[in-house]
Amino acid sequence: MSEHTLDARNLLCPLPVIRLQNAAKTLADGDTLKVICTDPGALSDIPAWCRINGHNVIETKKGDKELTITIRLSKPEGRGH
Amino acid sequence: MLAAKAIIDQGIHVEGINFFTGFCVEGHTHAIRQKNRAKPKRNNALWVAEQLGIKLHIIDVVEEYKDVVINPKHGYGANLNPCLDCKGFMVRHAHQWMQENGFDFIITGEVLGQRPMSQRRDTLPIVARESGAGDRLLRPLCAKLLAPTLPEREGWVDRERLMDFNGRSRKPQMSLAARFGITEYSQPAGGCCFLTDPNYTQKLEDLWRTRGDKHYELDDIMLLKIGRHLRPRPHFKLVVGREEGENNFLEGYRYHFTHLRPLSHKGPLVLLDGMADKDDLRLAAQLAARFSQGRDAASVNISITEKNGRSYDLDVRPLTSEEIPQAWYL
Numbered sequence: 001m002s003e004h005t006l007d008a009r010n011l012l013c014p015l016p017v018i019r020l021q022n023a024a025k026t027l028a029d030g031d032t033l034k035v036i037c038t039d040p041g042a043l044s045d046i047p048a049w050c051r052i053n054g055h056n057v058i059e060t061k062k063g064d065k066e067l068t069i070t071i072r073l074s075k076p077e078g079r080g081h
Numbered sequence: 082m083l084a085a086k087a088i089i090d091q092g093i094h095v096e097g098i099n100f101f102t103g104f105c106v107e108g109h110t111h112a113i114r115q116k117n118r119a120k121p122k123r124n125n126a127l128w129v130a131e132q133l134g135i136k137l138h139i140i141d142v143v144e145e146y147k148d149v150v151i152n153p154k155h156g157y158g159a160n161l162n163p164c165l166d167c168k169g170f171m172v173r174h175a176h177q178w179m180q181e182n183g184f185d186f187i188i189t190g191e192v193l194g195q196r197p198m199s200q201r202r203d204t205l206p207i208v209a210r211e212s213g214a215g216d217r218l219l220r221p222l223c224a225k226l227l228a229p230t231l232p233e234r235e236g237w238v239d240r241e242r243l244m245d246f247n248g249r250s251r252k253p254q255m256s257l258a259a260r261f262g263i264t265e266y267s268q269p270a271g272g273c274c275f276l277t278d279p280n281y282t283q284k285l286e287d288l289w290r291t292r293g294d295k296h297y298e299l300d301d302i303m304l305l306k307i308g309r310h311l312r313p314r315p316h317f318k319l320v321v322g323r324e325e326g327e328n329n330f331l332e333g334y335r336y337h338f339t340h341l342r343p344l345s346h347k348g349p350l351v352l353l354d355g356m357a358d359k360d361d362l363r364l365a366a367q368l369a370a371r372f373s374q375g376r377d378a379a380s381v382n383i384s385i386t387e388k389n390g391r392s393y394d395l396d397v398r399p400l401t402s403e404e405i406p407q408a409w410y411l
Contacts, residue, residue: 009333010333012303012330013124014099014101014105015101015141017127018101018139018140021138038329038333041124044123044124045124048123048124048127048128048131049127049137051131052127052130052131052135052137053136
């Protein structure tokens with residue numbers, strides 16, 4: 001299990017989710033990924049993407065202009081992956 | 082959403098694909114503009130997938146999609162919307178994804194006669210043929226009005242439980258939604274693509290005209306969604322933030338452009354796209370002053386930072402609204 005960071009600042013919906021989706025493909029079950037965003041839409045989109053794909057949001061921090069969402073990846077076996 | 086639900090209800094495993102072309106309306110504009118802060122910031126495709134309990138794959142097709150926008154084989158609709166080519170492109174990519182991921186057929190929410198270009202009786206087969214999906218493309222909402230597709234003929238899908246919707250009315254869809262217990266959905270017939278928006282496509286046409294070729298990068302088309310655009314001279318234009326959310330967004334681009342901002346008064350960040358000499362920069366500063374809170378002042382102090390990093394400031398008289406020809410506004 002390892003920790004990773006994804007810089008999605010200055011990207012607008014749905015690009016932070018696309019970057020997250022692509023990064024998640026390269027990571028292992030149990031890894032954590034800290035996503036740094038500036039688009040407030042990420043506050044709903046990233047947790048929604050996590051719920052759909054069975055990953056867990058373990059922390060959300062809202063700063064003045066940035067927000068950081070930390071995810072623990074759960075890599076299911078199955079179709080479409 | 083309804084097409085997927087109709088198939089899921091037949092016990093079939095469905096996953097969603099959403100293509101990001103760069104021209105999608107939702108998300109970006111809602112998230113950027115302060116005045117839209119009260120609206121939900123959700124991505125509709127993700128929200129729908131979650132409501133249906135299915136996985137969603139968002140695919141970035143920005144690069145490949147350029148050819149669809151620039152050279153549409155079937156031409157444009159009322160604006161720069163290449164709907165038929167776009168549909169063929171998306172179904173082709175979905176078909177490819179289907180093959181790579183072990184799925185059997187594709188469904189779309191198309192309805193016969195609903196759209197004037199891509200959903201006519203004579204154009205639906207074009208999408209199926211040119212995408213390569215052929216009869217593995219099923220349109221559950223109007224399937225009963227079309228020839229049976231492979232999933233229907235093979236009995237993977239019960240054709241009798243599919244629909245026969247036809248035309249522009251959304252009433253049958255609303256009634257089906259009610260039957261499925263779906264009470265919240267995106268606005269029927271709400272435009273989801275900036276290429277159907279005349280204000281947006283006018284700016285895209287201006288971009289192509291002034292560059293001398295039909296070409297764009299993602300940043301170009303994102304910036305066309307933001308701010309007030311004015312072209313006071315053929316060789317440069319200005320992008321003026323209209324409020325805090327847009328100014329914050331434009332801040333991320335300022336190092337790629339000569340940019341101006343008022344120092345003596347509150348006002349927007351202004352990006353200058355193109356080439357500008359000393360007189361042009363003075364004119365740009367007067368325009369920046371016009372859109373600041375010093376618009377009625379005798380003089381406004383404007384900071385100018387050129388693309389090469391050189392920075393200085395100018396005291397200028399703001400232009401009056403009469404001095405700004407309507408033709409400058411894009």
